Every structure is written in structure tokens, then in C-alpha cells.
Amino acid sequence: MNDTTHDELAAVLAAAASAAAPLAALRPAERAALLRAAADALDAAADELVPIAIAESALPEPRLTGEVARSSGQLRLFAEALEEGSYLEVIIDTADPDAAPVPRPDLRRMLVPLGPVLVFAASNFPFAFSVPGGDTASALAAGSPVVLKAHPGHPELSRRTGEVLVDALRAAGAPEGTFAVVHGMDAGTTALVDPRIKAAAFTGSVRGGRALLDIASTRPEPIPFYGELGSLNPVFVTQAAVAARGEAIVDGFVGSFTLGTGQFCTKPGLLFLPEGHGLEQRLVESARGVGAAGMLNDRIRAGHAEERERLAGLSQLRTLVRGDDAEARVAPTLLTTTAKELLADPDPVLQECFGPTSIVVEYSGPDELRAAAEAFGGNLTATVHAEDTDAGALSPLVDVLRDRAGRLVYNGWPTGVAVAWAMHHGGPYPSTTASIHTSVGVTAVRRFLRPVCYQNTPQALLPEALWDDNPLGLPRRIDGVISQRAL
Amino acid sequence: MNDTTHDELAAVLAAAASAAAPLAALRPAERAALLRAAADALDAAADELVPIAIAESALPEPRLTGEVARSSGQLRLFAEALEEGSYLEVIIDTADPDAAPVPRPDLRRMLVPLGPVLVFAASNFPFAFSVPGGDTASALAAGSPVVLKAHPGHPELSRRTGEVLVDALRAAGAPEGTFAVVHGMDAGTTALVDPRIKAAAFTGSVRGGRALLDIASTRPEPIPFYGELGSLNPVFVTQAAVAARGEAIVDGFVGSFTLGTGQFCTKPGLLFLPEGHGLEQRLVESARGVGAAGMLNDRIRAGHAEERERLAGLSQLRTLVRGDDAEARVAPTLLTTTAKELLADPDPVLQECFGPTSIVVEYSGPDELRAAAEAFGGNLTATVHAEDTDAGALSPLVDVLRDRAGRLVYNGWPTGVAVAWAMHHGGPYPSTTASIHTSVGVTAVRRFLRPVCYQNTPQALLPEALWDDNPLGLPRRIDGVISQRAL
Numbered sequence: 001m002n003d004t005t006h007d008e009l010a011a012v013l014a015a016a017a018s019a020a021a022p023l024a025a026l027r028p029a030e031r032a033a034l035l036r037a038a039a040d041a042l043d044a045a046a047d048e049l050v051p052i053a054i055a056e057s058a059l060p061e062p063r064l065t066g067e068v069a070r071s072s073g074q075l076r077l078f079a080e081a082l083e084e085g086s087y088l089e090v091i092i093d094t095a096d097p098d099a100a101p102v103p104r105p106d107l108r109r110m111l112v113p114l115g116p117v118l119v120f121a122a123s124n125f126p127f128a129f130s131v132p133g134g135d136t137a138s139a140l141a142a143g144s145p146v147v148l149k150a151h152p153g154h155p156e157l158s159r160r161t162g163e164v165l166v167d168a169l170r171a172a173g174a175p176e177g178t179f180a181v182v183h184g185m186d187a188g189t190t191a192l193v194d195p196r197i198k199a200a201a202f203t204g205s206v207r208g209g210r211a212l213l214d215i216a217s218t219r220p221e222p223i224p225f226y227g228e229l230g231s232l233n234p235v236f237v238t239q240a241a242v243a244a245r246g247e248a249i250v251d252g253f254v255g256s257f258t259l260g261t262g263q264f265c266t267k268p269g270l271l272f273l274p275e276g277h278g279l280e281q282r283l284v285e286s287a288r289g290v291g292a293a294g295m296l297n298d299r300i301r302a303g304h305a306e307e308r309e310r311l312a313g314l315s316q317l318r319t320l321v322r323g324d325d326a327e328a329r330v331a332p333t334l335l336t337t338t339a340k341e342l343l344a345d346p347d348p349v350l351q352e353c354f355g356p357t358s359i360v361v362e363y364s365g366p367d368e369l370r371a372a373a374e375a376f377g378g379n380l381t382a383t384v385h386a387e388d389t390d391a392g393a394l395s396p397l398v399d400v401l402r403d404r405a406g407r408l409v410y411n412g413w414p415t416g417v418a419v420a421w422a423m424h425h426g427g428p429y430p431s432t433t434a435s436i437h438t439s440v441g442v443t444a445v446r447r448f449l450r451p452v453c454y455q456n457t458p459q460a461l462l463p464e465a466l467w468d469d470n471p472l473g474l475p476r477r478i479d480g481v482i483s484q485r486a487l
Numbered sequence: 488m489n490d491t492t493h494d495e496l497a498a499v500l501a502a503a504a505s506a507a508a509p510l511a512a513l514r515p516a517e518r519a520a521l522l523r524a525a526a527d528a529l530d531a532a533a534d535e536l537v538p539i540a541i542a543e544s545a546l547p548e549p550r551l552t553g554e555v556a557r558s559s560g561q562l563r564l565f566a567e568a569l570e571e572g573s574y575l576e577v578i579i580d581t582a583d584p585d586a587a588p589v590p591r592p593d594l595r596r597m598l599v600p601l602g603p604v605l606v607f608a609a610s611n612f613p614f615a616f617s618v619p620g621g622d623t624a625s626a627l628a629a630g631s632p633v634v635l636k637a638h639p640g641h642p643e644l645s646r647r648t649g650e651v652l653v654d655a656l657r658a659a660g661a662p663e664g665t666f667a668v669v670h671g672m673d674a675g676t677t678a679l680v681d682p683r684i685k686a687a688a689f690t691g692s693v694r695g696g697r698a699l700l701d702i703a704s705t706r707p708e709p710i711p712f713y714g715e716l717g718s719l720n721p722v723f724v725t726q727a728a729v730a731a732r733g734e735a736i737v738d739g740f741v742g743s744f745t746l747g748t749g750q751f752c753t754k755p756g757l758l759f760l761p762e763g764h765g766l767e768q769r770l771v772e773s774a775r776g777v778g779a780a781g782m783l784n785d786r787i788r789a790g791h792a793e794e795r796e797r798l799a800g801l802s803q804l805r806t807l808v809r810g811d812d813a814e815a816r817v818a819p820t821l822l823t824t825t826a827k828e829l830l831a832d833p834d835p836v837l838q839e840c841f842g843p844t845s846i847v848v849e850y851s852g853p854d855e856l857r858a859a860a861e862a863f864g865g866n867l868t869a870t871v872h873a874e875d876t877d878a879g880a881l882s883p884l885v886d887v888l889r890d891r892a893g894r895l896v897y898n899g900w901p902t903g904v905a906v907a908w909a910m911h912h913g914g915p916y917p918s919t920t921a922s923i924h925t926s927v928g929v930t931a932v933r934r935f936l937r938p939v940c941y942q943n944t945p946q947a948l949l950p951e952a953l954w955d956d957n958p959l960g961l962p963r964r965i966d967g968v969i970s971q972r973a974l
Binding site: 021066069070073080084086089091092093099100101102104105107108109112114115213214217218221222224377378384388391392394395398399402403405406407408409410411412416418420421422423424426428429430433434435436438441442443446447449450451452453454455456457458460461475477479480482 | 508553556557560567571573576578579580586587588589591592594595596599601602700701704705708709711864865871875878879881882885886889890892893894895896897898899903905907908909910911913915916917920921922923925928929930933934936937938939940941942943944945947948962964966967969
């Protein structure tokens with residue numbers, strides 16, 4: 001795939017800027033129809049797109065088929081949210097001439113789109129965090145045109161998926177320029193500093209994300225940069241859980257850290273087990289039982305191998321299972337240490353290793369477990385395996401994890417991020433660059449919207465969302481109380 | 488006032504960090520009680536505090552008394568919002584084993600406080616945007632301890648108001664370290680890079696705010712920086728409005744741009760009138776009728792004089808009323824130009840002049856008015872004066888302004904920011920550093936909260952807000968529908 005040229009990028013940015021006003025002016029239900037058209041087109045193209053994705057990503061067919069369904073389902077969930085209308089956050093305070101210390105005017109607030117959004121696609125989900133993924137879906141839902149910088153790991157898939165979406169949006173009546181795919185890091189960084197781009201989203205590494213964050217933050221007009229970067233996703237297992245179902249936990253852990261050849265943002269990077277867990281043999285057998293598999297591309301495979309060797313070479317860590325790379329296929333690696341050794345020098349160990357490598361950490365008791373939890377920085381997820389009898393003693397650990405992670409998983413595994421109203425896929429830095437936002441779930445749309453308040457403005461000049469008679473049937477907070485009533 | 492020493496600051500930061508967990512753990516109604524205690528104490532201390540404020544700010548007594556009432560009312564409004572509970576944004580998706588492409592777990596999302604917040608107080612509102620102001624109130628409401636960096640313009644007032652608040656919070660049972668006032672820019676910038684500070688808020692100049700934003704953004708762990716910086720607040724008057732009530736508009740404009748000696752973030756910096764408006768004499772008389780008044784301090788008076796002289800020296804601008812500074816009292820200045828001249832070289836003219844100076848711009852017709860509106864960058868407000876007969880023709884202008892301002896005022900004046908659910912006090916850069924947020928109004932609390940999602944977590948480990956039986960009576964979105972019902 002050739003990189004997007006300067007002239008091509010200029011045309012894309014101009015078109016996105018031109019699309020901003022007409023796209024924002026559509027009613028929520030009209031934008032919902034665009035999202036559904038995109039979803040239908042994506043599903044219809046699955047048979048063509050999935051083979052391209054297999055060829056470019058080395059991921060298996062069922063996983064990629066599932067990703068298409070996840071992505072189209074996500075577009076449809078945002079369509080539902082648009083029709084429901086809460087996302088506009090309409091708040092109306094009627095005039096109060098008796099308010100003290102000064103009379104209050106009629107105030108009507110709603111959210112409006114920020115303008116064109118630049119999305120940097122990820123490598124590891126060629127659909128769900130790439131061209132038709134959550135950042136695209138949520139920005140389009142907000143009413144912001146999207147310029148998507150393709151990931152070089154799946155260029156042809158990106159090009160072709162982009163065509164499918166552009167054609168579907170055009171056929172459904174979207175303004176020209178609503179969506180475009182560009183290729184090459186030059187195009188990405190050039191777009192990132194273009195004044196017509198009003199926000200950016202990114203999924204990838206800490207190093208890459210931080211570099212782009214710094215560019216976005218130091219523009220003459222700084223813009224929000226929503227980056228989802230690195231996460232260790234630690235898993236904490238109590239003594240009672242080991243006693244009740246230790247082997248099932250081991251198997252679940254191995255399944256989770258090797259899922260998709262360990263190429264998940266939510267891959268569990270550390271498993272905390274109590275001393276004397278007696279599960280070492282099961283860990284070894286379970287990990288050895290997972291076959292070698294391809295990784296997304298050579299660069300990622302080399303990066304994994306380098307980080308795996310660095311970890312294996314640390315004096316704190318011992319190797320339980322050594323997974324070599326043969327013929328570009330990678331087998332799982334399992335390392336081990338103790339919480340004491342980890343706490344003596346946590347930084348070298350607490351680094352994300354993107355791929356099928358994880359670390360088992362043995363702890364001596366609840367206090368040491370909590371101390372280990374406190375050693376973590378920001379994470380997307382933290383997981384606890386426990387029994388009902390643990391509940392009281394677990395609360396302090398859960399509080400520690402709540403301060404460090406965006407999602408707390410109980411007796412499950414962090415891989416697998418449900419697309420739902422309540423999902424939060426985010427967390428304190430460095431797991432994201434903006435911990436108050438999510439990149440998955442309905443609330444992801446909030447990233448691309450800003451409030452506007454109309455004061456004493458006549459109906460004829462107000463957006464429909466703020467009219468007295470509530471023609472869009474929106475839930476609105478009127479004088480502090482949410483309802484769908486007319487004024 | 489001595490600057491806070493290194494050791495004193497260390498103690499303040501340690502106390503704030505210690506207070507974070509217990510403050511966050513309070514029920515919303517318990518935090519509401521703290522806010523009400525602070526409000527009551529502030530009101531009770533008004534007779535002591537207002538004279539200090541008069542001495543340090545040169546602002547008149549009725550204005551400052553009103554500011555105290557505004558500030559205590561603001562604390563009470565946040566208390567109401569805590570009790571109402573929507574601010575927690577609770578979303579619950581019940582488990583769905585039949586969800587496609589994968590089963591959905593039970594997901595429960597709510598917002599939790601970010602942790603200690605650093606607030607840089609403003610000079611121009613010694614109460615409402617200072618120690619007991621909106622940033623303090625919204626951060627405390629969120630459950631974040633506050634370290635307030637006092638503005639050097641009113642040090643004794645800041646010290647004493649801080650004591651009043653600290654004593655009230657302590658007596659009401661707040662954790663030690665919930666609130667503290669520090670003095671000196673060294674303390675401010677040292678705190679800004681301290682890893683225990685998780686967000687910062689600021690009201691002040693573009694230059695100062697941008698410098699602090701850059702510090703916050705380039706920390707090893709970048710933090711959100713909510714700065715409210717500069718705004719021109721243009722006012723656009725139609726021909727019909729001039730015909731109907733030209734003289735009243737002039738008088739309102741002069742009242743607004745000279746209110747508080749022009750020291751409002753929302754001071755109207757430009758008034759657009761149609762050619763041949765015939766109001767020049769009225770403008771001159773009205774502006775001359777406003778007496779000279781003191782400014783907040785010598786630095787601000789000198790800054791205003793310098794910017795006023797720079798503007799008066801521009802070839803595009805002519806002087807209608809020249810207000811000199813005599814005996815440290817400043818009289819209003821009114822300059823004028825045409826939209827044609829403005830559009831030929833907008834940058835030198837479109838700079839905020841903090842103080843009682845404004846510019847009248849004559850435009851030739853609706854197209855030129857819209858072109859002039861398009862020359863503006865981000866603003867807190869934009870104002871239109873029009874008649875009902877203008878409505879259709881005005882829509883394009885209002886759309887242009889909507890893209891450039893956070894609040895649109897119709898047939899009113901931008902000075903005066905109501906504290907209410909629907910208020911938005913924000914706008915595109917450079918009016919703020921984060922246009923998706925507000926520093927006034929109930930939604931300001933959102934700046935200091937981040938989501939956490941609990942997956943398949945038993946009741947005993949969940950916060951009360953997420954329990955099945957909804958003991959806090961919160962509005963919650965359950966499977967997409969908002970209600971106060973139990974699960």
C-alpha cells in the first residue's frame with residue numbers, strides 16, 4: 001500500500017472539514033441510519049474481508065468472523081444510543097426571576113460534535129479496533145467526520161474496509177468526507193497537527209501513544225488525545241479459590257494469556273498465587289499444551305521475543321515454560337517469581353510484554369498480596385479469583401485495584417471486552433492518556449462532544465433538541481429532573 | 488503573605504493524598520453535608536471576609552457580598568446534585584448469556600474520584616473563582632481533596648477564607664487534608680508535577696494557563712488540566728435590533744464591558760453594529776458616564792494600560808472615548824473600526840484586553856457580519872441582539888457562533904454566569920484548555936471523576952451505588968433504561 005500523498009491528505013482533510021457541519025446537523029435518528037448502513041455493509045462484505053484479514057494478520061477465521069460481528073454490532077449499539085438520545089445530555093433550566101443573588105435566565109445545554117476526528121488504528125484487532133472499530137463508530141455517532149490512519153499491519157484490509165464503509169455511508173446519504181482512510185505515519189502526524197482535526201484517538205503502545213499525545217498537547221490549539229496504551233492486567237487468586245478450583249483457574253489463565261497469541265490489550269501479564277499452591281505442574285502442562293501460533297507481523301514477533309528474553313534474563317524471574325519461536329510461530333512462555341522479589345525491584349518486571357508470555361508470582365499472605373497490588377500503576381483491568389468466604393478480607397485489595405484499573409473482573413478473565421452500555425475500557429495512565437474516558441461502550445461517544453449552552457434564545461434559533469415541545473422525544477433534565485416531557 | 492515552604496507543601500500534599508480514600512468512601516449525602524457546612528461557614532464569615540476582600544481587590548461591597556452568596560449557593564447546589572445522584576453515572580448491564588457474538592457478563596459502571604486536585608485561583612472573583620469557588624466546590628463534590636494555590640492578588644483573604652473552610656470541614660467530620668490553601672507560584676508548580684496530584688484547574692490568562700497546561704501535559708503521568716483562559720465575547724447586533732432599541736443596547740453594552748472595571752472573563756470585547764447605526768454619540772456619552780474605578784491590583788492595571796495603548800495605536804482602530812488612568816483609577820475606553828478593516832488583519836485586534844476597554848465594529852450587511860464571526864477563535868460566549876423578524880436570516884450566524892463559543896446569549900449580556908444545572912462556562916481553545924468541560928454549573932463535577940466497571944462482582948465487594956437493591960436511591964441506567972428501581 002502506497003502512503004497517502006500530501007495532496008491526497010489535503011483533499012481528505014478538506015473533505016472532512018466540509019462534512020463536519022452537515023454531519024452535525026443530522027438528527028440523531030438520521031445518523032443512526034448511517035451507522036446501521038455501515039454495519040449492514042460490513043456484515044455483507046465479511047466473506048470478502050475476512051480472508052484478507054487472515055492473510056494480513058495470521059489470526060484464525062472464527063476470531064475474525066467474530067470481530068466483524070462485534071464491529072457491526074457496535075455500530076448498531078451506537079445507533080440505538082443515538083435514538084435513545086441521552087448522549088446529548090440535554091439540560092434545561094427555566095428562567096427564574098426570583099433566583100438569588102441574581103435572577104436566572106433560561107438556559108438550555110446540549111452536546112455538539114467537536115469536529116473532524118483522527119483515529120489511529122491498532123494492529124491487534126483488524127476490525128474491532130481498526131477501520132470499522134470503536135473509535136470510528138463512536139466518533140461517527142457523535143457527529144464527527146473521521147480520518148482513519150490505517151495500521152501498516154493490515155493495509156489491504158484497511159483499504160478495502162474503508163471502501164466498504166465509504167460506499168455504504170455515501171449510499172445512505174452521508175455528507176462526502178464523512179469517512180476516509182489514510183496510510184503512512186507521515187500522513188498521521190501531519191493530520192494530527194492540522195487545525196481542522198479537533199480530537200484524536202489511538203490504540204497501541206505506550207511509546208507510540210505518548211509520542212502522539214505530546215504532539216497533540218503541544219499544538220498551537222491543543223486537542224484531546226484519547227490513547228489506549230499499555231496494560232499488565234494482573235490477576236490475584238486467593239488461597240480459598242486455589243483450594244476450590246485451582247486447576248480450572250490455571251487452565252483459564254493459560255487460555256486467557258495465550259488467546260490470540262497473547263496479542264490483547266487485556267492479556268493477563270501476571271498471575272498471583274499463594275505460596276504452596278501446588279499448581280506448578282498444571283501450569284507447565286497447560287502452557288505446553290498450547291500450540292505455537294503466528295503473530296500479527298514480524299515486527300511484533302521480534303518485539304515480543306526481545307521483551308521475553310529481557311524478562312527471562314532478570315535475576316528475579318525463573319523460567320517455568322520456555323516457548324521458542326520456530327518458523328515464525330510462537331509458543332507460550334511462563335516465568336515465575338515471588339512477591340518479595342517483585343517488590344524488591346518492581347520496575348523491570350512490571351513492563352508489558354505483548355505476546356504469549358506471562359509471569360506467575362507467589363505471595364505469602366493477604367498483606368503481601370495487597371502490597372504487590374499497590375506496586376502497579378494504571379491498568380485497563382485487574383482480576384480477582386476468590387470464594388464467597390473471602391469477601392470481607394478482599395475489600396482492601398479491591399479498593400487498591402479500583403484505584404489502579406478501569407475494570408475489575410471477578411472470577412473471570414480480562415480478555416474479552418463486552419460492547420455494552422456499562423463497559424469501561426480505560427484506566428489510569430499509562431493504560432490510557434485520559435482516564436476519565438473509555439474507548440469501548442456507549443459512553444465512548446462522550447469523547448467527541450462538547451457542551452453548548454443557549455441563553456434566553458428563541459425557539460426559531462434553537463436546535464430541535466432544545467425546543468419546548470421536545471420533538472425528538474429526548475430524555476432531558478428540566479429544572480433538575482430528567483423526563484421526556486414538553487416544556 | 489509568606490510563600491508556602493517546601494516542607495509545608497510536602498505536608499499539605501501528604502495530607503491530601505491521605506484524605507483521598509476516606510473522602511471518596513463517604514456516601515454522596517455525607518459529602519453533601521460537608522459542602523453545606525462549608526457554605527454555612529462561608530455565609531457566617533461574610534462580615535469578616537468582605538472587608539478583607541474590599542481592601543485587597545478594590546471591588547465594591549455589594550459585588551463582593553453577592554459573590555459570597557453565589558459561592559455558598561454553589562456549594563449548596565453541588566450538595567443537591569450529590570443527593571440526586573445522577574453525577575455517579577451508574578450504568579448496569581445485566582448478564583446476557585445469549586448475547587452474540589459472545590455472552591455478556593454482568594457489568595456495573597460508576598464514577599469514582601480522580602484523587603487530589605490542584606486549583607489555581609483567579610484574581611478577578613476573590614470568592615467565586617477563588618478559594619471557595621466553583622473549582623473547589625466541584626472537586627470536593629466529586630470526592631477529591633483540594634490543594635488551592637491562592638492568587639497573590641488577595642493573599643490575606645485567601646488565607647482567612649481557607650481557615651474558615653478548613654475549620655468548617657473539620658467540624659463536619661471531613662478527613663484531615665480535605666482542603667488546604669498554599670501560597671506562591673513555586674508551591675503551585677511544585678504541586679503541579681507531584682505524582683499525588685491527579686488533576687488541576689485554573690482560571691487566568693492565556694499565557695499563564697498555557698504554561699501550566701504544558702507542565703501538566705508533559706509530566707511522566709500527564710494529568711487533565713482544566714484551564715479557563717482568555718475570551719473576547721463578541722456581541723452582534725442586527726439592524727432590526729438597532730432600530731427597535733439601539734440606545735438601550737448601547738447602554739447595556741457599556742454597562743457590561745465596564746462591569747467590575749471590565750475584569751470579567753465574559754466581558755464583551757467587541758460590539759458589532761450595522762453601518763449607519765447612528766449611535767456614536769450615545770456610545771460616547773454612555774461610556775463617558777461611567778466613572779473611573781480601581782482595578783484589582785497594579786499589575787493588572789498596568790497590563791490593561793499597555794494593551795489598551797497597543798490597541799489604540801493600531802492603524803485599524805480609532806478612539807471614540809479615551810479613558811485615562813488617574814490616581815490608579817481607570818475610566819472606560821472605547822475604540823472603533825470597520826469589519827472590513829478588521830477582516831483585513833484580524834489578529835492584532837482579536838486579543839483580549841482585560842479591563843474596561845472595548846471595540847465597536849461597523850459591518851455592511853449580514854454576509855460581512857458572518858465573515859467577521861468566522862474570524863474568531865474559541866470563546867466562552869457569543870451574544871446576539873436581534874428581533875423576532877431576524878430569526879430566519881440569523882440561523883447561519885448562530886451556527887458560526889455555536890462552533891466558536893460555549894454559551895450563546897440572546898438579547899442579553901455575557902457578564903453574569905448563572906450557577907445552575909444547565910450552565911456551560913467553557914468553550915474552544917483558547918477560551919479553555921478542555922472544551923468538553925465546564926468550570927461552572929453542576930456538570931463541572933465531571934472533570935474530577937473517572938469510570939470504573941465491575942464485572943460479575945458479588946454484592947459484598949461492590950460499592951453501595953451498584954447494589955441490587957439500590958440503597959442510595961440513585962437514578963441508574965439498567966439494560967439501557969434509566970430508573971431508580973432495584974434489580
